[in-house]
Amino acid sequence: MTDSTTAHDGVRAAVEAYVSAVCAGDPQAVREAFRPEAYMWGYLGRELVSAPIGAFCQAVAADSGERAWTRTYAYDIRSIEVSGEVAVAVLDERGYQGEDFTDHFSLVREDGQWRIASKTFFRTAGPAE
Numbered sequence: 287m288t289d290s291t292t293a294h295d296g297v298r299a300a301v302e303a304y305v306s307a308v309c310a311g312d313p314q315a316v317r318e319a320f321r322p323e324a325y326m327w328g329y330l331g332r333e334l335v336s337a338p339i340g341a342f343c344q345a346v347a348a349d350s351g352e353r354a355w356t357r358t359y360a361y362d363i364r365s366i367e368v369s370g371e372v373a374v375a376v377l378d379e380r381g382y383q384g385e386d387f388t389d390h391f392s393l394v395r396e397d398g399q400w401r402i403a404s405k406t407f408f409r410t411a412g413p414a415e
Contacts, residue, residue: 362377
């Protein structure tokens, strides 16, 4: 296996860890998928949101109840591009908490481990938006 294949697989595993964590409603696992200083930006409809990743972890914790949305949730990792010790990945989500999202992740490999450094997202506009 080449280093580029290994790196690509490592990035995919990091994104899959993120997906598993949010589906499980596990804020600690979400936190572990990200670098400690990670930040997120994005749009919920027309509203621009920006916050440290800890705020997202709190939102995951608040949604750790019945989680009925996970029954119809689906996702695709649309792309992964690796450049040395950094990478970008695009994740398309359908039905995340009842909404569709596109997430753009920047990742960094440190000590052999890929972790998400930032998340930029867009929620697909609903009928009223």
